[in-house]
Amino acid sequence: MTLPESPLGAELRVTGLRLPAADAFRLSEMGIRLGTLAHVTQHAAFGGRVIAVAGSRFALDGETAALIDVEPVERMG
């Protein structure tokens, strides 16, 4: 599923960055990489999302968020 399809507050793992290579690279430099754990903290207008990654909050516009694939993190106990 993509970020906009993810429920608010759920713990997620980034599984795909389908952005243009340079943009995906910049996201990686900013700390959003394959395998990164994230939470969606806020739904914004026009599909925008705010995600929490390692203590930081990132605002992503709707188009960008739709190109980020994530999967829910299952934790035992």
Added chain:
Amino acid sequence: MSCHGSASAPVPGRSGHASLAPLPAILRVLLVGGPNVGKSTLFNALTGARQRTTNAPGTTVELASGRWRTTAHSTAGFAVERAIVDLPGSYSLLARSSDEQITADAIWELARSFSETGLQSGVVIVVLDATALARSLYLLAQVAETGVSLVVALTMLDLASTAADSSTSAVDPDTLAAALATSLGVPVVPVDARNRAAGGMSELARAVDAVAEHPRRVTGIAPPGSSSYCGTTAAASRQHGASGSDLAAELAHAETLFAWVEHLAEQVKTCLAPEDRSPAGSSRSLPGSLPGSLPGSLPGPLPGPLRRTFSDRVDVVLLNPWSGIPVFLAVVWLLFELTTRFAAPLQGAIGQLVNGPMAAGVTWLLSLMGLGDNWVQGLLVDGLLVGVGTVLTFLPVMAVMFTALGFLEDSGYLARAAFVADRAMRSLGLDGRALLPLIVGFGCNLPALAATRTLPHARQRLLTGLLIPLTSCSARLTVYVLLAGAFFPQHAGTVIFAMYLTSVLLVLGGGLVLRRTAFRDVRAGPLMLVLPPYQRPHLRTLAMSVRLRAPRCFVWAA
């Protein structure tokens, strides 16, 4: 490995310690860090009013530079004078804008200077955001790769405890700094630029001077020229968007830096293990922090559900799809009101003072000298004095605008405003932040032009600045009313509305034309914005911002 070393005092003879380097008369200090890490606040605290803003050579990118003087002396016993430059905020040395290119070029120039001359001409202060160490450490690794001498300034420690979205919170600043210094092999100084008294400025000065005399390398980062070095030299002279193979090579190299960051984080966590915890009663413990606990801002898996911070709770309202836009419009309306109404009485008072008592006084003096009622009076009173008075009336508008913008910026809302307005500005290839100055332009063009300084990229600032004169400022309303009343007395209101509508269409049309001609390089890239935590605007920081910005814009106006 011991984790109890001093954070700021390098110890000669340790690993990564290079030989004594000759020092120049004036030590050049470059301040480097990501956007919103408190870099400019630190710069203002270090330089006070001893600073000036100039354009980087051949560009429209503004650089603040100044003298950083302290009573501290080098270990050789002489005072070191430092010229410090506040480089544009950057996430990476692989530049994606002219602003970031300036930062990358300045660091590479310093590195080249040292490698070619052997003269230690400068030191880089890398500002690390304690709330986002992973991101900051990546930039630090890139800077370290260039071979420059560097010192780390650790900021945002007061916010670290609320920004971490983990079951643990921030750590005691001195303990964290010591752990980082041990792992990095370079001095790490916790600073609080908003509170100079407790801010670690002297410690930072001592660390910079010490590193200038005894250059040090960051542990685990290969210096230029070494066999394992495959750094970003090629990237330093160009921007992203090059060939795919270049990008692939850069990504491959970045992966090694990401791995270094992960490894460093593990080392720091080891240093912050329970047996190394600092005393719970440490005088520098942060409110709500757990001394010795692991900072959530370090990379690595963070288990468990999301812990909402204060900023998250505020954003539920301010970024909500339904309430976010109305709140943004209300903020813009307030900004408009402040610049057009609140400053008006001050403008009137200045105008009356200049045109009344001051003009009368000068006229009286001239008449005493026998120069009244002739061309000299016309030149000095009606020309020079009234002209200066008119320009002076802009000063309150500037001051009000910069106070308001400084408040929004310092509080953390400006980044949210950019997020909310982003969709509207995307068609023009502009950042969402450009909407604020454009709307303010409908109140008064001059503060709107000044407000473009909050935009992150020089080309965006230029494009926005070219569009602002197309906005219909309130001064033009007087002309509209006059003309509409004279030529269309039955439909004056409709005509005035049409004039404003025309102005909006001119902005949109002008923006589209400029984007397809002179500004083809300005593209509507994806919005990937770090939202700083909300914080209470600091009065001293606001006052400093207004004091430094308003006079420069006043000169523009003159």
